[in-house]
Amino acid sequence: MNANGRLLRLKWRFCSGLRWQKGLLMFLLILGPVVRCQIRYSIPEEMKKGSLIGNVAQDLGIDLQRLRSGRARIVPGDSVQYAGLNTDKGILVVNERIDRERLCGDVTPCSFSFEIILENPIELHRVTVEIVDVNDHAPVFKTNHMKMEISESAITGSRFVLESAEDPDVGDNGLQNYVLSPSDVFVLKQHANPDGSKFAEMILQKQLDRERQPFLSLKLIATDGGHPQRSGTVNIEIAVLDANDNAPVFNQAVYRATVVENAPMGTYITTVNATDADSGSNGLVTYAFSNLKGNLEDVFDIDKTTGKITVAGQIDFEKDKKYEIRVEAKDQGGLTDLGKVMIDVVDVNDNAPVINVMSFSSLVSEDAPIGSTIAVINVKDADSERNGQITCSIDTTYPFKIKSSLTSYYTLVSDIAFDRENIPEYNITVTATDSGLPPLSNTMKLHLKISDVNDNAPVFDNNIYHAYMTENNAPGISIFTVSAHDSDWHQNARISYLLEDTQLNGSPVSTLLSINSQTGVLNAVRSFDYEQIKQIQVVVKAQDGGSPPLSSNVTVNIMIQDQNDNAPQVLYPVQTSSSVVAEMVPRSADVGYLVTKVVAVDVDSGQNAWLSYKLQKATDRALFEVGLQNGEIRTIRQVTDKDAVKQRLTVVVEDNGQPSRSATVNVNVAVADSFPEVLSEFTDFTHDKEYNDNLTFYLVLALAVVSFLFITCLVVIISVKIYRWRQSRILYHSSLPVIPYYPPRYSDTLGTGTLQHVYNYEVCRTTDSRKSDCKFGRAGSQNVLIMDPSCTGTMQRIQNEKNILDEPDSPVEVS
Numbered sequence: 001m002n003a004n005g006r007l008l009r010l011k012w013r014f015c016s017g018l019r020w021q022k023g024l025l026m027f028l029l030i031l032g033p034v035v036r037c038q039i040r041y042s043i044p045e046e047m048k049k050g051s052l053i054g055n056v057a058q059d060l061g062i063d064l065q066r067l068r069s070g071r072a073r074i075v076p077g078d079s080v081q082y083a084g085l086n087t088d089k090g091i092l093v094v095n096e097r098i099d100r101e102r103l104c105g106d107v108t109p110c111s112f113s114f115e116i117i118l119e120n121p122i123e124l125h126r127v128t129v130e131i132v133d134v135n136d137h138a139p140v141f142k143t144n145h146m147k148m149e150i151s152e153s154a155i156t157g158s159r160f161v162l163e164s165a166e167d168p169d170v171g172d173n174g175l176q177n178y179v180l181s182p183s184d185v186f187v188l189k190q191h192a193n194p195d196g197s198k199f200a201e202m203i204l205q206k207q208l209d210r211e212r213q214p215f216l217s218l219k220l221i222a223t224d225g226g227h228p229q230r231s232g233t234v235n236i237e238i239a240v241l242d243a244n245d246n247a248p249v250f251n252q253a254v255y256r257a258t259v260v261e262n263a264p265m266g267t268y269i270t271t272v273n274a275t276d277a278d279s280g281s282n283g284l285v286t287y288a289f290s291n292l293k294g295n296l297e298d299v300f301d302i303d304k305t306t307g308k309i310t311v312a313g314q315i316d317f318e319k320d321k322k323y324e325i326r327v328e329a330k331d332q333g334g335l336t337d338l339g340k341v342m343i344d345v346v347d348v349n350d351n352a353p354v355i356n357v358m359s360f361s362s363l364v365s366e367d368a369p370i371g372s373t374i375a376v377i378n379v380k381d382a383d384s385e386r387n388g389q390i391t392c393s394i395d396t397t398y399p400f401k402i403k404s405s406l407t408s409y410y411t412l413v414s415d416i417a418f419d420r421e422n423i424p425e426y427n428i429t430v431t432a433t434d435s436g437l438p439p440l441s442n443t444m445k446l447h448l449k450i451s452d453v454n455d456n457a458p459v460f461d462n463n464i465y466h467a468y469m470t471e472n473n474a475p476g477i478s479i480f481t482v483s484a485h486d487s488d489w490h491q492n493a494r495i496s497y498l499l500e501d502t503q504l505n506g507s508p509v510s511t512l513l514s515i516n517s518q519t520g521v522l523n524a525v526r527s528f529d530y531e532q533i534k535q536i537q538v539v540v541k542a543q544d545g546g547s548p549p550l551s552s553n554v555t556v557n558i559m560i561q562d563q564n565d566n567a568p569q570v571l572y573p574v575q576t577s578s579s580v581v582a583e584m585v586p587r588s589a590d591v592g593y594l595v596t597k598v599v600a601v602d603v604d605s606g607q608n609a610w611l612s613y614k615l616q617k618a619t620d621r622a623l624f625e626v627g628l629q630n631g632e633i634r635t636i637r638q639v640t641d642k643d644a645v646k647q648r649l650t651v652v653v654e655d656n657g658q659p660s661r662s663a664t665v666n667v668n669v670a671v672a673d674s675f676p677e678v679l680s681e682f683t684d685f686t687h688d689k690e691y692n693d694n695l696t697f698y699l700v701l702a703l704a705v706v707s708f709l710f711i712t713c714l715v716v717i718i719s720v721k722i723y724r725w726r727q728s729r730i731l732y733h734s735s736l737p738v739i740p741y742y743p744p745r746y747s748d749t750l751g752t753g754t755l756q757h758v759y760n761y762e763v764c765r766t767t768d769s770r771k772s773d774c775k776f777g778r779a780g781s782q783n784v785l786i787m788d789p790s791c792t793g794t795m796q797r798i799q800n801e802k803n804i805l806d807e808p809d810s811p812v813e814v815s
Contacts, residue, residue: 041092042130045100050093053083053129056116057090060125064090070118082112083129092127100131101168108133108170135173135226139165141234146220148236150208151333153243158204160186164197165222165232172225181219188220210240246277247335248285250327255341257309261317261348265310269300272307272339274329281332290328290338300325300343309341317347318382349387349436354380355444358409362446366420367453374400375412375446379432387436394430402430412446420450421487452489454546460484460554467522467558471530472565479513479558482520484542492546495520500539500553509538513558522556530562531603564608564657570665572599582668585647587639595624595669598631600653602661610656616664617650624669626651633667645672 041054057064066072067087074085084095104110111130117123146163167175178200180188186202193199200220216238223231250272257270276283287307289297300323301312307327323343330336360375381388392410394402399416412428426448433441460482467480486493497520502509513536514523520540528536536558543551573583573596583596602609613631618624623643625636633649647669654662705712 038126038128040128040130042132043094043098044132044134045098045103046134046136047094047098049095049097053092053094055089055091056085056125056127062090062118064088066118070120070123072116072118075115075117081114083114083127085116092129098131100133101137103131106170133170133173135169135224135228135230137168137173138230139167139175139222139224139232141165141220141222141232144234146234146236147239149239149241149334150204151241151243151335152208152210153333154204154208156204156207160202160204162200162202162220162236163234164199165234167222167224167232169224169226174224175222176225177223179221179223181221183216183218185216186218208240210242214240216240241333242282243333246282246331248274248276248329248331248337250274250329250337250339253340255327255339256344257341258344258346259311259315260346261315262350263311263315265312267311269309269311269343270341271309272302272327272329272341274307274337274339276331276335278331278333284332285329286331288328288330290326292325296323296325299323302327315345317345317384318351321345321384347384347387349383349434349438349440351382351387352440352442353390353432353434354382355430355432355442356380357444357446360446361448363449363451364414364418365453366418366450367455368414368418370414370417372414373411374414374428374448376405377410377412377430377444378408379410380408381432381434383434383436387434389435390432391435392430392432394428398426398428400426400428418450420452420489421456423450424489425449452492454488454492454544454548454550456487456492457550457552458484458486458495458542458544459552460540460542463554465554465556467556468561469524469528469558470561471528471563473524473527475524475526477524479522479524480556482515482522482540482542482554482556484520484552484554486544488544488546492544494545496543496545498541498543500541502539504536504538505533509536512536513538515540522558528560530560530605531566534560536560562605562608564604564655564659564661566603566608567661568600568602568611568653568655568663570598570600570653570663572597573665573667575665582670583633584670584672585635585639586673587641587643587671588673589635589639591635591637593635593639595633595635596667598626598633598651598653598665598667600631600663600665602655604655604657608655608657612654612656614652614654615649616652617648619644619647619649623647624649633669639671643671645670647671 037060039054039056039059043051043053056062057067062072064087067090072085072087074081074083080096082094082096082098084093085091086093100110103112109130110133111128113126113128116125116127118125141163143163148160150158150160162178165175165178167173175198178188178190178198180186180200180202185204185206185208187205188200189203190198190200216236218236218238220234220236221231222233223229251274252272255270255272259267259269272287274285274287276285286304287302288304289300289302295313299311299313299315300309302309307329309325309327322345323341325341325343327339327341328336329339356378358376358378361373364372364374377392379390379392381390390408392402392404394400394412399414399418401413401415403411403413405411410430412430426446428446428448430444430446431441432443433439461484465480465482469477469479482497484495484497486495496517497515498517499509499513499515504512510525512525512528514525515521516523520542522538522540538556538558539553540556541551541553543549585593585595598613600611600613602611611631612628613626614628615621615624615626620643623635623637623639624633624647626633626649631651631653633651649667649669651665651667652662653665654660
């Protein structure tokens with residue numbers, strides 16, 4: 001490019017076929033192959049908006065029609081779009097003013113890139129535009145005037161560094177040279193820094209004479225290498241000072257002082273003092289720090305007239321334990337002397353101990369031996385000496401000890417055996433305290449969990465269990481639940497329930513009961529009968545899931561509760577179909593005469609076996625009554641001659657269960673004073689029974705065969721007459737046995753069962769059952785008459801046998 005704005009554009013083109021590309025257009029690239037070309041232009045900065053950058057259509061070999069049909073456009077990248085695309089002409093133009101210094105700064109070369117995309121088919125072309133620097137900036141000094149004071153006593157060869165100029169341009173357009181206005185006193189020498197920047201210094205080549213020339217005025221010119229060349233100028237005003245023959249001198253070579261760390265600002269440290277033998281202004285001395293390192297100028301302050309040094313910032317013993325400061329004493333003639341100040345920092349206990357856990361076992365088995373290492377910690381204190389001496393401790397109520405192993409290292413160990421069931425975890429607070437005044441401390445909490453060991457067997461809630469169930473239960477019904485707990489944890493506390501293999505009445509207990517291994521629910525395997533089994537005792541075993549497993553046993557007593565499932569059984573009088581038992585009541589019997597007693601039992605227990613007796617039917621209800629509790633049949637009025645010889649009573653025996661059960665018994669009573677009278681009346685007892693049994697059949701038959709009613713009745717009457725005659729003949733030949741029947745296992749002794757009084761019944765037997773005789777039982781002057789149709793005895797024989805039975809031959813007592 002020349003000064004008239006003619007542009008020299010450089011272009012470089014590179015095309016390649018790429019199958020796939022990543023980035024902004026990834027979703028388009030998968031549709032097909034993309035041809036990508038890269039072209040590069042080089043333009044100068046500061047071109048006007050709309051200036052031509054390059055003809056992309058020509059450089060890429062694309063006609064204008066393709067640009068328009070492909071909707072060619074620039075893919076925006078940076079926030080500022082410096083280039084624009086004119087699709088009508090196929091050229092790139094400047095869209096925004098380009099300032100190379102703003103865009104790239106000192107970086108060279110400077111360029112920006114963007115993409116041009118075409119569609120149908122997709123084409124992607126990358127364009128890079130390099131910005132060439134233009135010498136649009138002149139070197140500039142920070143100030144327009146530079147003032148200097150130089151003593152006339154300055155020796156030749158003295159050097160004075162001058163202020164540097166700055167030029168934001170780069171390359172040849174940047175700062176290239178310094179020029180000093182012609183002078184016979186100073187010459188200029190240029191130097192370059194490692195980073196390429198340049199600076200200049202003046203060298204005194206002739207002795208100054210203040211009396212002849214007290215002031216010097218020079219110009220320093222900085223020029224660049226651009227075309228056209230640009231430059232910057234600064235005026236140098238030099239005041240020649242009077243000669244100073246004596247420099248200031250400190251009264252001590254080294255000053256020593258101490259300061260406490262964290263001292264407040266303004267704290268006095270020390271005062272330096274220097275004297276100058278000159279008089280007047282040459283003897284006035286000022287003080288300043290010389291060549292302070294780091295941030296010391298923010299830590300200390302010095303009074304330039306008195307030399308008093310004070311604290312100006314934060315003093316930290318942990319950062320610097322001592323300071324070495326150089327103080328410059330300078331008189332008005334520019335002569336100086338250097339003094340050294342040594343400041344020792346006194347430590348203050350301003351740092352608490354810092355605790356670091358080097359190793360920690362957060363989970364410890366409860367069977368860990370005493371003295372097991374739980375944690376190793378490191379404790380540091382940035383303070384020194386006593387302020388840095390640390391004591392480490394823990395809460396003494398915890399079963400731990402802390403021991404010092406190495407310098408600044410401590411070991412936390414167990415002091416007693418652990419028991420997870422009592423204390424499953426610990427929150428251990430470790431406290432580190434230094435020995436400062438006042439002492440500072442720091443704490444750290446360690447959360448320790450105790451892992452479980454199977455050291456506890458399951459424990460049942462009770463030492464023995466008592467359960468109750470009703471008989472006649474349904475198989476599989478739940479009876480009772482045993483419960484055990486294990487103070488261990490997880491698998492060690494997972495309890496299974498088992499039945500011990502025992503025998504009950506010769507059968508394994510497993511045939512009677514089962515248990516749910518998870519819930520401890522006892523179930524009945526079969527139905528139970530109270531009359532067979534009244535109590536079941538089993539041993540339940542609770543076993544945990546530890547390794548090895550632990551277990552415990554408990555006894556469960558299961559009481560079978562009675563149900564009213566048995567009806568009362570009548571023991572006396574015995575009901576037989578082959579004989580008729582009759583109780584004799586003389587007509588002279590008084591009121592309350594004991595006729596007989598109904599004896600019954602109930603195999604149930606408790607109130608289910610409490611029996612009550614009621615008179616259900618009677619030939620004459622006004623003559624007899626039945627004791628509600630004892631079953632005694634007594635007369636309730638005087639027997640008269642009008643009372644029928646043959647009396648039949650029906651007694652109901654009922655238990656006290658819910659619902660109640662009952663049994664009935666028929667009692668035949670003969671009201672007579674002599675046996676012939678009784679026999680004549682009781683010969684039809686059996687007939688009546690037979691007649692009643694067949695009555696229904698006869699009625700049905702009569703209704704079915706109406707035409708034969710007369711014949712049927714006649715046949716029945718004849719049959720009855722014949723039957724009576726035969727029965728009477730058999731009665732006279734009968735041996736009349738009276739044998740009460742008592743089921744096994746049932747008796748009433750001393751009034752403790754269902755019989756409330758003692759009654760004696762005697763039976764006499766022979767070896768020949770056909771000829772057995774009986775002595776009618778006596779119970780309170782009662783007589784028992786037995787009528788057996790199968791017997792062949794006579795009335796006379798009955799009389800004789802009665803006399804024989806009165807003798808105490810082979811008595812049998814039933815109580």
